Amino acid sequence: MKFFQTIFVFINLVFFTGVIALTLSLNGAFYYLNLLFVIAISLFLLFVCLIFDLFKTKKRKVWFASIVGVALLLTSIAPLQHHYKMSIATVDAEIEVSTYQPFTAQNKVVKNNKKASLQLEEPLPRLDGATAMYPLYAAFVEATYPKKDYYYANSEVKVSRTPEAYQNLIEGDVDIIFAAAPSDSQVKYAEINGLTFDMTPIGREAFVFFVHHKNRVENLSLEQVKQIYAGEITNWRDVGGDNDTIRAFQRPADSGSQSTLEKLMGDTPIMEAPAEDVASGMGGIIHEVSQYRNYKNAIGYTFRYYSTEMVGNKEIQLLSIDGIEPTKENIRNGTYPLTSEFYAVTTGTENPNVQKFIDWIVSPEGQALVEKVGYVPVENF
Structure with a gap:
């Protein structure tokens, strides 16, 4: 029993x-x-x-x-x-891209004060780009495209992350993308497909590093940044902070900010990050992996506009580099050391409106809209 x-x-x-x-x-x-x-x-x-x-x-x-x-x-x-x-508190970094969809009610798209001199008709340039660029080219669209539904996932005006946008451009699914400069692997992939990138600078942006708002470190030298991401400086006390291990987050390969970090590092190898210290999306780098948890010993990187205009989170602080803060004025005058251009990128297209659209973007009228959205124009006007 x-x-x-x-x-x-x-x-x-x-x-x-x-x-x-x-x-x-x-x-x-x-x-x-x-x-x-x-x-x-x-x-x-x-x-x-x-x-x-x-x-x-x-x-x-x-x-x-x-x-x-x-x-x-x-x-x-x-x-x-x-x-x-x-x-551990998360930093609210993921944006809702639908709030920037052109011509939707109560969206966040910046409006022109007057009707743009360029009013496009069919065939409309097919657009894609990095998440951080979407508010900008959505503003271009509202200024120059005919009013209709441009669903961000599958219309003439969609938004992807940088790697997907470059892939869509190379494969001919879009005519123009708005993004940071391509990575070496993206350039090679284009060459394999018999293409080269035609890159038109349309604005300037700051590459920024950020830490927890309670971190005592407010400034790093460019050399210290390189040493942190090379794995040579591993404790905050070595750069004037508390005795705590530095948790240095990275982005996946071919993302816009990771490509920028690679260019910053030059010939200095970037240390291999633990899997959980590689963040997936632009918002992910201000979260962790898919959600960056705001560890007090963490450091991450992104672009100024995304962190200040789109996210605007008070739980992080942007670091000055070599004593220069990443303000719009310091980007404009070139004193902030990590300033780079962002681009309208094409690979050749038969659409006659593509060049008209790009010409308008770099015109005083288009550059004024770049300024109004919150970026720094590439041209003084």
Whole structure:
């Protein structure tokens, strides 16, 4: 009879443990699995001891409780670490691109004060670009395109991340993209397809580094930045901060900001980042991976407009570089050392309106709109 009771308990525990384990796995909660298995095994052993009356002495009970307690404590470490991580405040960095979709009600697109001199008709240039560029070229569209629905995912005016935008351009799915300069691999991919990039500068932007707002470090030299991302400086105390390890986040290869970091580093190799320290989207670098958790020892990088105009989060502070703050005025006068141009990029197209559109963007009228959106124009007007 006791044997059948034991089999019954075993089958039920295996069934329910399997169901719970499958549910946890499907929800990505793998950190609970070891704890779940220890609980299941402990319950099975408890029922066996009760069925066979093995708890005859207090000593046995103490030994059982001690062993189970230690096992539960050890397997609770991973879930506790996860919940601690989740308790760290996130920086609200992901933007809702739909709020910049042209010609939608109450969108955030910057409007021209008067009707633009260029009013495009079919065939309309097909546009794509980096997330940080979307508010800008959405403003271009509202100024010059006919009013209709330009759904950001699958219309003539869509928005992707930089790698996807370059790929769409190379594959001929779009006519113009708005982005930072391409990476070496993107240039090679274009060459493989018999294409070269025609890059028209349309504005200037600052490449910025940011830290937690409570970090005492407010300035880094360009050399210190390079040493941090080369893995040569690993503690904040070495640059005037607290005695704490530097957690240096990176972006995936071919993203606009990662390509900019690579150009900044030059021949200095960038250290290999742990997987969880590689952020996915533009917002991801101000979150962590897909969500950057605002660790007090973290440092990340992005572009000024995205961090100040689109995100505007008060939980981070932008660092000055070599004592120069990344303000619009310092970008304009060229004193901020990490200033670069961003581009309207093409690879050749038969659409007659593409060059008209680009010519308007670099005209005083178009450059005035660049300024009004919040970027620094490439031309003085």
